[in-house]
Amino acid sequence: MHSDKLRAEIRKREDDLVALTRDLIRIPTLNPPGEHYRDICAFLEKRLAARGFQCQMIRAEGARGDSSRYPRWNLIARREGRLPGETVHFNSHIDVVEVGRGWTVDPFEGLVSDGRIYGRGACDMKGGLAASIIAAEVFADMIPGFAGAIEISATADEETGGYGGVAYLAEHGHFSPERVQHVIIPEPLNKDRICLGHRGVWWAELETYGAIGHGSMPFLGDCAVRHMGAVISEMETSLFPALAAKTTEMPVVPPGARQSTLNINSVHGGQEELPEDFTGFPAPVVPDSCRIVIDRRFLIEEKLDEVKQEFRDLLAKVGAERPKFTFDLRDMHEVQPTMTEPDAPVVRAVAAAVAETQGVTPEYVVSPGTYDQKHIDRIGRMKNCIAYGPGILDLAHQPDEWIGIEDMLVSTEVMALTLQSLLTRDDH
Numbered sequence: 001m002h003s004d005k006l007r008a009e010i011r012k013r014e015d016d017l018v019a020l021t022r023d024l025i026r027i028p029t030l031n032p033p034g035e036h037y038r039d040i041c042a043f044l045e046k047r048l049a050a051r052g053f054q055c056q057m058i059r060a061e062g063a064r065g066d067s068s069r070y071p072r073w074n075l076i077a078r079r080e081g082r083l084p085g086e087t088v089h090f091n092s093h094i095d096v097v098e099v100g101r102g103w104t105v106d107p108f109e110g111l112v113s114d115g116r117i118y119g120r121g122a123c124d125m126k127g128g129l130a131a132s133i134i135a136a137e138v139f140a141d142m143i144p145g146f147a148g149a150i151e152i153s154a155t156a157d158e159e160t161g162g163y164g165g166v167a168y169l170a171e172h173g174h175f176s177p178e179r180v181q182h183v184i185i186p187e188p189l190n191k192d193r194i195c196l197g198h199r200g201v202w203w204a205e206l207e208t209y210g211a212i213g214h215g216s217m218p219f220l221g222d223c224a225v226r227h228m229g230a231v232i233s234e235m236e237t238s239l240f241p242a243l244a245a246k247t248t249e250m251p252v253v254p255p256g257a258r259q260s261t262l263n264i265n266s267v268h269g270g271q272e273e274l275p276e277d278f279t280g281f282p283a284p285v286v287p288d289s290c291r292i293v294i295d296r297r298f299l300i301e302e303k304l305d306e307v308k309q310e311f312r313d314l315l316a317k318v319g320a321e322r323p324k325f326t327f328d329l330r331d332m333h334e335v336q337p338t339m340t341e342p343d344a345p346v347v348r349a350v351a352a353a354v355a356e357t358q359g360v361t362p363e364y365v366v367s368p369g370t371y372d373q374k375h376i377d378r379i380g381r382m383k384n385c386i387a388y389g390p391g392i393l394d395l396a397h398q399p400d401e402w403i404g405i406e407d408m409l410v411s412t413e414v415m416a417l418t419l420q421s422l423l424t425r426d427d428h
């Protein structure tokens with residue numbers, strides 16, 4: 001079949017695409033705590049089962065975040081073609097982040113205005129989920145004799161690490177290379193960009209210790225905050241310049257993230273903050289503990305061991321100058337960097353579809369932060385995975401979040417043409 005027919009059929013279903021996106025926005029799947037997961041999965045199951053998909057609702061029982069009050073529900077829908085072949089899987093997260101301040105429209109109404117659909121999750125990423133569903137439905141309706149299978153998953157908790165979503169499904173074999181050969185995650189990366197992967201992450205908590213004492217005689221105690229101050233001062237002097245000098249071949253966007261970075265997420269030292277209704281002064285006490293949480297983002301050219309050693313070396317240097325310096329460094333969380341090869345089959349198929357629909361070569365990018373590809377890569381052992389979807393990344397998590405209807409239509413065309421090139425064997 002000529003691809004023009006697929007594209008024309010997608011244009012005919014614009015109203016369906018818009019209505020589906022609005023319906024998804026109207027289910028307020030806020031995370032945390034993780035509300036209405038079951039409702040949105042049941043809504044999608046009803047739609048997809050009626051269109052020939054076999055659906056499975058899976059609760060990530062016992063996963064991080066799962067509870068009887070806030071169960072972590074996920075949906076996997078699969079539609080088989082008439083011939084054996086490979087499986088193309090579209091994975092979208094169903095959760096949205098908190099609303100926050102500054103909205104001028106109802107965040108859960110799905111207002112349509114000037115070619116845009118507004119709402120929390122419109123671009124991140126209910127618009128992308130809707131686009132992949134319309135693409136799969138159009139493709140399967142127009143070319144029912146296709147080879148292989150299409151899967152659509154709607155998964156929980158991406159915004160909080162994905163442990164009750166893609167990680168759980170990957171641990172239970174749903175993303176293994178024997179079952180799934182191509183994965184597209186329709187995160188809002190813009191309709192002409194292909195995201196190949198992400199940088200690595202190391203989170204750790206550093207605690208420095210001191211000795212409690214009276215604040216009027218600090219020399220009788222040992223101030224843990226001063227020890228931490230020395231650590232932060234050394235970071236300013238040596239670590240931050242060293243990180244800025246480490247650059248990468250990864251095409252990270254924005255370009256400011258094409259280097260190693262470190263954020264100090266929090267500092268806590270000394271007494272707890274006093275209750276708001278307490279009208280007295282704090283007591284004069286020398287702090288015996290100070291904690292920071294660091295968020296180090298590393299490059300594909302770096303090894304996690306070296307990243308940790310670099311920080312330990314800094315602590316050793318501080319310790320050499322401060323006799324009473326004692327500390328604990330606790331690992332919290334780590335993610336390896338990943339980057340799919342630009343000549344991987346799914347990348348080539350999407351790139352050809354972008355060229356055909358938009359007349360441009362796609363821009364290949366890498367995300368500064370991680371998303372669910374990390375679990376598909378590490379647990380699922382799947383290297384043929386990208387993020388591609390409609391929407392402007394900068395609008396994610398913002399007030400008055402929106403997605404452009406024309407962008408969604410173009411992305412839907414790209415996804416349908418990608419299915420055609422990966423799941424048909426003739427005439428393309």
Ligand SMILES: [Zn+2]
Nearest residue numbers: 124125158187
């Ligand atoms: Zn997202």
